[in-house]
Amino acid sequence: MLELRDITAGYERRRPVVEGASLILRPGESLGLLGPSGCGKSTLARVAALLHRPDRGTVTVDGRTATGFRHRAPRSLRTAVGVVFQQPRLAADPRMRLRDLVAEPLRATGRRAEAAAAVAGLAERVGLGADLLDRRPHEVSDGQLQRACLARALVLRPRWLVCDEMTAMLDASTTAALVGVVEEYRADTGAGLLAVGHDPVLLRRWCDRTAHWKEITGPP
Amino acid sequence: MADPLTAPAWRPARGRRGRRPGRRASGLRLWVCAAVLAAAVLAVLLVPPLVRLDQQAVDLSARLLPPSPAHPFGTDDLGRDLLLRCVHGLRVSLLTGVVAALAATVVGTAVGAAAAALGGWTDRLAMRVVDGFASVPPLLLGVFAVALFRPGVWPVVVSVALTHWLSTARIVRAEVLSLKSRPFVDAAVSGGASRWRVTVRHLVPGVLPQAGLAAVLMVPHAVWHESALSFLGLGLPAHQASLGGLVQAGRGSLLAGAWWPTLFPGLFLIVPTLAVAGLAAAWRERLDPRRRSELIP
Amino acid sequence: MTDAAPALDVRGLSVRFRMPGGRYVAAVSDASFRLAPGSCLALVGESGCGKSVLASALLGLLPGNADTAGSAVLPDGLDLLGAGEAVLARTVRGRRIGLVPQSPAAHLTPVRTIRSHLEEAVRELAHPSASAAARGRRAAREAVRAAAERAAERAAFPASHLDRYPHELSGGLAQRAATALALIGDAPLLLADEPTTGLDRELVHRTVDELRAHTRDAGRALLMITHDLAAAHRIADTVAVMYAGRIVETSPADAFFGRPGPRHPYARGLLDALPERAFVPIPGAPPELGALPPGCAFAARCPDADARCRTELPAPASGVACHHA
Numbered sequence: 001m002l003e004l005r006d007i008t009a010g011y012e013r014r015r016p017v018v019e020g021a022s023l024i025l026r027p028g029e030s031l032g033l034l035g036p037s038g039c040g041k042s043t044l045a046r047v048a049a050l051l052h053r054p055d056r057g058t059v060t061v062d063g064r065t066a067t068g069f070r071h072r073a074p075r076s077l078r079t080a081v082g083v084v085f086q087q088p089r090l091a092a093d094p095r096m097r098l099r100d101l102v103a104e105p106l107r108a109t110g111r112r113a114e115a116a117a118a119v120a121g122l123a124e125r126v127g128l129g130a131d132l133l134d135r136r137p138h139e140v141s142d143g144q145l146q147r148a149c150l151a152r153a154l155v156l157r158p159r160w161l162v163c164d165e166m167t168a169m170l171d172a173s174t175t176a177a178l179v180g181v182v183e184e185y186r187a188d189t190g191a192g193l194l195a196v197g198h199d200p201v202l203l204r205r206w207c208d209r210t211a212h213w214k215e216i217t218g219p220p
Numbered sequence: 221m222a223d224p225l226t227a228p229a230w231r232p233a234r235g236r237r238g239r240r241p242g243r244r245a246s247g248l249r250l251w252v253c254a255a256v257l258a259a260a261v262l263a264v265l266l267v268p269p270l271v272r273l274d275q276q277a278v279d280l281s282a283r284l285l286p287p288s289p290a291h292p293f294g295t296d297d298l299g300r301d302l303l304l305r306c307v308h309g310l311r312v313s314l315l316t317g318v319v320a321a322l323a324a325t326v327v328g329t330a331v332g333a334a335a336a337a338l339g340g341w342t343d344r345l346a347m348r349v350v351d352g353f354a355s356v357p358p359l360l361l362g363v364f365a366v367a368l369f370r371p372g373v374w375p376v377v378v379s380v381a382l383t384h385w386l387s388t389a390r391i392v393r394a395e396v397l398s399l400k401s402r403p404f405v406d407a408a409v410s411g412g413a414s415r416w417r418v419t420v421r422h423l424v425p426g427v428l429p430q431a432g433l434a435a436v437l438m439v440p441h442a443v444w445h446e447s448a449l450s451f452l453g454l455g456l457p458a459h460q461a462s463l464g465g466l467v468q469a470g471r472g473s474l475l476a477g478a479w480w481p482t483l484f485p486g487l488f489l490i491v492p493t494l495a496v497a498g499l500a501a502a503w504r505e506r507l508d509p510r511r512r513s514e515l516i517p
Numbered sequence: 518m519t520d521a522a523p524a525l526d527v528r529g530l531s532v533r534f535r536m537p538g539g540r541y542v543a544a545v546s547d548a549s550f551r552l553a554p555g556s557c558l559a560l561v562g563e564s565g566c567g568k569s570v571l572a573s574a575l576l577g578l579l580p581g582n583a584d585t586a587g588s589a590v591l592p593d594g595l596d597l598l599g600a601g602e603a604v605l606a607r608t609v610r611g612r613r614i615g616l617v618p619q620s621p622a623a624h625l626t627p628v629r630t631i632r633s634h635l636e637e638a639v640r641e642l643a644h645p646s647a648s649a650a651a652r653g654r655r656a657a658r659e660a661v662r663a664a665a666e667r668a669a670e671r672a673a674f675p676a677s678h679l680d681r682y683p684h685e686l687s688g689g690l691a692q693r694a695a696t697a698l699a700l701i702g703d704a705p706l707l708l709a710d711e712p713t714t715g716l717d718r719e720l721v722h723r724t725v726d727e728l729r730a731h732t733r734d735a736g737r738a739l740l741m742i743t744h745d746l747a748a749a750h751r752i753a754d755t756v757a758v759m760y761a762g763r764i765v766e767t768s769p770a771d772a773f774f775g776r777p778g779p780r781h782p783y784a785r786g787l788l789d790a791l792p793e794r795a796f797v798p799i800p801g802a803p804p805e806l807g808a809l810p811p812g813c814a815f816a817a818r819c820p821d822a823d824a825r826c827r828t829e830l831p832a833p834a835s836g837v838a839c840h841h842a
């Protein structure tokens with residue numbers, strides 16, 4: 001289970017962006033969270049990925065309640081949730097070749113030896129050619145870079161995936177391709193998915209169920 | 221409808237053409253500065269070992285000779301050849317300047333990056349220390365640092381480093397703070413990277429170009445700081461000719477109508493430092509994102 | 518073909534970038550289209566296919582390492598590709614072509630209010646003060662102020678928000694402010710570069726409907742560059758599909774999105790990838806613009822490709838560049 005209970009979060013004191021948001025994801029379930037731009041859904045996505053400490057509320061991943069966020073969260077809990085962001089340009093370290101970008105989580109967790117094989121397999125899976133892996137982010141298109149970012153999110157085989165407007169910058173074909181990759185991964189591993197977005201047509205097609213922002217926030 | 225099989229008639233894009241001369245001028249400046257600096261470095265590296273003349277050789281029969289073919293820069297009040305003294309002085313000044321700038325950059329980058337990466341109390345404490353140092357006039361702080369030791373090269377290096385790491389620490393901290401809020405850092409954290417790894421792999425490499433630029437810009441400052449100390453008689457011992465010491469020594473001869481013992485060391489101080497500053501300006505232009513983004517859509 | 522002089526007539530427009538080592542990147546190849554007054558052309562394609570480069574070429578905003586070929590002619594005969602910077606700056610941008618930018622919040626100066634943006638544009642472009650100036654500076658200022666308010670009203674920007682700064686506006690209002698700015702010069706041609714990226718669906722619909730009102734009803738022409746097919750469907754009279762720097766299909770929007778549907782296999786694939794349709798991606802990846810194949814650029818991904826497709830570039834015929842259309 002991925003459980004967010006009564007989350008209030010923001011970036012300034014007394015000006016919360018998210019107020020009293022709660023949602024529960026069962027193992028293997030996919031939930032599409034719909035909301036207008038600027039409503040705070042990206043902040044909630046960061047909280048769900050243990051990347052932002054909420055002012056109030058708890059996050060529980062597979063029965064373990066997070067006691068800290070970002071670096072204070074235990075590594076095994078942090079890496080249980082993979083995350084893909086809206087803008088691949090900002091989500092990729094501009095100095096790294098795509099190969100290193102995808103392998104970085106393995107190296108960071110001391111699994112350097114698996115990197116070469118894992119990167120090759122994932123590149124194939126997300127549709128990145130071998131020649132693209134040796135380029136840096138400014139040498140590839142948005143779509144190609146987002147493919148690499150998705151591969152990076154999957155390389156540690158997380159049990160949960162948070163996709164924050166993953167396809168907002170992409171054309172129809174790349175959108176369909178990346179959604180296909182996510183669904184293939186979920187079919188293989190039984191991972192759960194929280195997809196945040198503003199396109200009801202896409203999220204209804206993609207996810208088991210969708211919820212509107214208004215339904216999950218406010219007084220419980 | 222144009223026929224796709226015929227080769228198109230290419231012409232350079234109009235519109236922004238007006239910007240090109242500026243770019244060419246900046247290229248020229250880059251080359252002139254690089255050439256001047258290369259000449260200075262070569263002279264400093266090659267002249268002392270190759271020319272087996274003693275810059276200390278005192279010849280009281282040749283005191284304060286004006287520039288001539290035998291002594292292109294003339295001689296000083298002890299009859300020493302000024303060209304040789306200037307080259308040796310430049311060597312000492314550049315060496316202290318470069319080493320001090322490097323030391324200041326390493327310290328400043330480490331403090332700035334650590335403060336921004338750790339945040340909280342560490343950050344506040346580090347920045348108060350920086351403010352504390354910055355509140356003391358730099359030359360006073362430098363004089364104080366030199367006064368603690370016996371005259372020599374290392375006290376001067378310490379003095380320069382102590383007064384110059386502050387700006388680098390501030391620049392690096394600001395850059396790291398802005399990088400820290402980018403999603404790619406979020407992605408690294410989510411991928412299990414430790415605080416140390418995020419700092420060393422993702423944050424510091426991102427600020428190195430800025431820190432490097434700050435280091436290059438610091439070299440002229442460091443050279444001038446050393447010269448100021450030597451001019452005050454607090455720098456290097458008299459037998460180690462530094463440019464500041466030479467200007468100071470030549471000052472006495474000005475009243476005797478001898479301009480060359482002041483002018484030539486002064487030029488040796490000004491021209492290479494301007495060249496370094498010019499190089500730094502060209503580097504900064506390269507860092508400008510507007511120029512970097514023009515490669516390809 | 519319409520009889521009226523087109524608001525923009527682009528013929529054989531090509532852009533290439535000179536790269537280090539004598540290589541070339543062919544960003545746009547031989548693009549041709551005509552845009553009639555009062556109509557809207559949506560240029561669709563994936564990111565990196567060259568559509569933004571085409572927009573930059575029309576506005577004279579290409580970087581120094583670009584070469585162009587072909588022509589892009591305005592009704593009065595001015596060729597945008599041959600015009601110098603001075604002509605473009607003084608008589609084209611804002612006056613004959615209005616630009617609706619991709620991210621309006623970034624397009625506005627953060628330290629100035631929307632009113633100050635609008636008034637500056639009015640002073641530069643509209644000169645309402647010429648007659649008022651005779652009646653003194655105060656009257657001239659009043660005229661500028663009134664014109665700025667009218668401009669805001671035209672783009673449905675609420676007068677109550679005129680004194681706000683860009684960061685105080687929602688995405689939709691920032692988009693309206695940018696549209697108001699683009700409309701001030703009363704340019705007969707609007708160029709919208711990805712105006713809906715990052716906006717939510719309702720906002721996309723509203724932005725697109727407003728742009729449409731400013732074009733069709735006001736007799737302006739609109740060139741909209743987008744990767745959002747739903748937005749293109751809502752606004753366009755004509756759809757041009759770009760792939761690897763070439764316009765591979767130009768079709769009336771009704772036929773393209775309805776029946777008989779797109780004729781080029783790439784365009785068919787793009788539509789089939791929509792979540793409301795088959796939601797199936799086109800297999801493979803687009804070719805590098807620096808190393809285009811000799812034949813059809815889509816051949817490697819195309820289900821219908823044969824030997825001829827791989828060796829011979831299909832010439833556009835009745836709006837489609839495909840050997841099998």
